[in-house]
Structures are given as C-alpha cells and as structure tokens.
Amino acid sequence: MAMVFRLSLPVLLAILLVGCSKLFFYPMEPWVQNPENQGLAYEDIVLIHPRGMRIHGWWLPAEESAGHVRGTVYYLHGNAQNISAHLTNVQWLPARGYNVFLLDYRGYGLSEGKPRLPEVFDDVQLGLDWLHNAQRTEGPLVVFGQSLGGAMATSVLGEENNAGKADCVILEAAFASYRDITNDVMQRSWLLWPLRWMVVPTMPERDVDPERRIADIAPAPLLVMHSDEDPVVPYAHSERLYEAAQQPKTFQKLHGGHIQSTRDPAVQQRLVDFMRDSGCEAPPPKPESQDDALPGLVPAAPGTPGNGYRF
Numbered sequence: 001m002a003m004v005f006r007l008s009l010p011v012l013l014a015i016l017l018v019g020c021s022k023l024f025f026y027p028m029e030p031w032v033q034n035p036e037n038q039g040l041a042y043e044d045i046v047l048i049h050p051r052g053m054r055i056h057g058w059w060l061p062a063e064e065s066a067g068h069v070r071g072t073v074y075y076l077h078g079n080a081q082n083i084s085a086h087l088t089n090v091q092w093l094p095a096r097g098y099n100v101f102l103l104d105y106r107g108y109g110l111s112e113g114k115p116r117l118p119e120v121f122d123d124v125q126l127g128l129d130w131l132h133n134a135q136r137t138e139g140p141l142v143v144f145g146q147s148l149g150g151a152m153a154t155s156v157l158g159e160e161n162n163a164g165k166a167d168c169v170i171l172e173a174a175f176a177s178y179r180d181i182t183n184d185v186m187q188r189s190w191l192l193w194p195l196r197w198m199v200v201p202t203m204p205e206r207d208v209d210p211e212r213r214i215a216d217i218a219p220a221p222l223l224v225m226h227s228d229e230d231p232v233v234p235y236a237h238s239e240r241l242y243e244a245a246q247q248p249k250t251f252q253k254l255h256g257g258h259i260q261s262t263r264d265p266a267v268q269q270r271l272v273d274f275m276r277d278s279g280c281e282a283p284p285p286k287p288e289s290q291d292d293a294l295p296g297l298v299p300a301a302p303g304t305p306g307n308g309y310r311f
Contacts, residue, residue, distance in 0.1 A: 025115035027108040031084035056110035057103040066097035070281045071139035076149030082109035103127040124156045139282035140167035146259040150174030158213025168280035172225040176211040176240040179203040218246035221278035227254040
C-alpha cells in the first residue's frame with residue numbers, strides 16, 4: 001500500500017499542536033484479512049513493552065513444501081493501514097522457505113499505544129530483540145523494510161548495540177531524512193509550502209536520519225530498491241541512501257507505483273537471488289550418511305558391479 005501524506009490545514013494545525021511526528025503515521029485498527037484467508041499458517045505474537053504496552057505481530061512459518069528453512073525475514077511496513085493490508089508484500093516468502101515476522105507499530109492493528117517518533121523506534125527494536133532472544137529465528141535473519149518501515153529499520157539497525165544483528169538488509173522506497181521528506185511533501189501544496197519553516201525543524205533530529213545511520217549496517221549485505229516512477233517518496237532519496245552506505249551494497253531500480261514491486265514474480269525472484277548470493281539463504285541440511293542420502297538402498301556386497309548399491 002502507498003505511503004500516505006495527507007497534508008491539509010487541519011492536519012497541519014494538529015501536527016503543530018500535538019506533535020510533529022503525526023505526519024508520518026496513518027494507522028488503521030481493523031484487519032482487512034488474516035494469513036489464513038491466503039492459505040497461510042500463522043501465529044499471533046504479542047510482545048510486551050517494558051512499560052506494559054502490547055505490540056502485536058504475525059509469525060508465518062516457512063512451508064514444508066519448500067524443503068527446508070532458508071532463513072527468517074523481519075518485515076517492517078509503510079506508514080498507512082496495518083499488517084493485514086501489507087501482507088501481500090511478503091505472503092509469498094513462506095513458499096520459498098522463509099519464516100516471516102510482520103510487526104504492527106503502536107497504534108496499528110492490535111498494537112496498543114499511539115505512534116510517535118522517535119518512540120516507535122522502540123517497537124522496531126522490540127521485534128528485533130524478540131527474534132534474537134526467543135530462539136525462533138532459523139537460518140540468517142533478513143530485515144526487509146518498505147517506505148517508512150525501511151527508514152525506521154535503518155535508524156534502528158545503525159545503532160551501535162545492533163551491530164551484527166541483521167545478516168542482510170533490504171530497503172524499498174525508504175527516505176533518507178525525516179526532515180527532508182517532510183519538506184518534499186509540503187512543497188507539493190501551494191497552501192503548505194510557505195509554512196515549511198515552521199514544521200520542518202520540529203521533525204526528528206538529523207542524527208537519527210537513515211542517511212546518517214546506514215553506513216553502520218555494514219558489513220551486512222544491503223539491497224536498496226526504488227521505483228523511478230514513485231509518486232510518494234522521490235527516487236533521489238534512495239540514491240542518497242545508497243551513496244551513504246558502505247559495501248557490500250546493491251542498487252536495484254524498479255518501475256511502477258510506491259512499494260508495489262513485490263507483487264511482481266520477477267522482483268520476488270530478485271529478492272530471493274539477493275538473499276542467496278549474499279549468504280542469507282541457509283543450505284539444505286546434509287544427510288548424516290550415504291544411507292540417509294538414499295533411503296531404501298543398502299550397500300552392496302564387496303565386488304558387486306554397478307554403482308555400489310542394491311535394492
């Protein structure tokens with residue numbers, strides 16, 4: 001779903017009165033679907049904040065038909081609706097052998113509280129800590145963030161205490177700076193652009209900007225994706241992020257609308273290829289012996305011709 005920036009005079013006044021970061025969040029409580037509607041097994045996960053607030057998410061286990069678990073994807077969605085509306089972006093991953101954990105930030109879906117920056121960073125951190133401490137993660141851990149989710153993922157992963165917690169990182173249509181994206185959006189309205197000087201300085205400080213934090217994601221392999229037709233987040237933001245990132249890094253230009261790429265099987269394959277080529281796909285387990293590799297066959301007697309096995 002598209003990232004939403006619905007700026008009007010009443011919204012602007014509300015931002016000035018009750019907090020600048022409301023610009024970034026448009027939560028929805030009701031679900032439009034659940035994974036079972038899509039034929040997926042799932043588990044409700046409720047994480048408890050230190051202050052008692054409940055943060056909700058879904059755990060989608062890798063499908064047995066995939067052969068083996070290749071890894072775990074921690075998915076962080078954009079700023080509108082909730083995980084039920086963004087499920088389409090990752091529902092294909094269990095069939096490819098990946099567990100998926102989708103998190104709803106505070107105020108979204110069944111998660112309690114009201115979303116504000118930088119407090120929502122704590123929700124992203126809570127999910128990351130759970131994946132590490134609950135011994136639920138199998139194989140490499142891939143963090144996949146879209147739009148606002150990608151920006152917040154970068155801000156959080158760039159913190160010193162999170163070094164090495166992600167094995168690979170995928171960002172789609174993330175923005176480089178909280179203040180700059182606010183400025184970009186306000187410039188689109190003749191009513192709001194003169195008021196930028198009032199609003200932009202109230203946005204989060206630049207030291208938490210994704211552009212300032214992304215270099216610290218290294219040495220985890222990074223894939224930055226963005227559509228050059230994106231009507232919401234300017235393409236230049238991902239170019240800035242890629243420029244600020246350290247190797248190993250890859251840039252993938254996309255086409256089409258805002259964060260709609262993963263509905264395309266070709267893009268899905270691109271993500272799977274990136275994870276495989278970057279060491280974020282666990283290989284199939286090796287059998288303990290040749291007998292395990294070929295069930296139903298037994299070693300032949302010495303001197304038996306052929307391949308060494310007989311039925």
